[in-house]
Amino acid sequence: MRVRFLFYEDCPSHELALERLREVLDEKGIDASVEVVGVESEEQAQELRFVGSPTILLDGQDIAPPPPDAHYALTCRAYHLEDGRISPLPSPDTIRRAIDAAEKSEPGDG
């Protein structure tokens, strides 16, 4: 599985988000290296279709797909938690579900 972690330095939660991603990958026994990408300019945000920090892509798919009209910018990202609250971080459950979905969609697994 190809794992990319995109972040914007000014958003303070990115280190915790990366730690959380690595913990969930470990928990699931997935031996994937995480490609960490710092997004540093508005131009880069547009180029990477970066909707905010942190963004986690599994095989190119966002763990929480943004709406089609999402604005690309150097900004922090809002995640909707299972209980309806907003958080600057994806929950472990959001990451787990996305990993499960990515594993199911991988070719050659049945």
Next chain:
Amino acid sequence: MANLKPGDEAIAFELPGVDDHHHALADHADKVAVAVVFTCNHCPYAQAWEDRIVQTQADYADRGVKVIAISANDPERYPDDNFPRMKERAQEKGFNFPYLFDESQEVARAYGAERTPEVFLFGKDGTLLYHGTVDDNYEDPGAVQNHYLRDALDAALADEEPPVAQTRPIGCTIKWR
């Protein structure tokens, strides 16, 4: 770095609010404490804390406490923070405090605010009692260990010094023009 430190006098301002009225800090000179909170619509940290700020105003309103929220973000770059969206957000979330638009960003610059949200709490003599974050857990209100703003308000109401006068504001950077 904030331009105010505990003990410094508040910087006066008058700004338009989402209720289409102008609001001045001086309008609340009779209050025991006024919390000026730099915030915005789009930032997830601001969103994570806004219900707690609404609840704080509700809990302390009848004890002479006033919250004033100010958004200073550049709405050209961050359209979710424009004035019409501010009006929508205030209505959706039931803001029980003035939500003001610092379009020129002069107030935010004068205060030296850097993040959203960022709290400046002034006491009845108009001096800064507390500056920093709302509490110590943006993600889970149930896991908060230190209620910095509420503790400072309780201290102000008891005419005492806040237990913690400064913390590091945690949130998105203010989006300057």
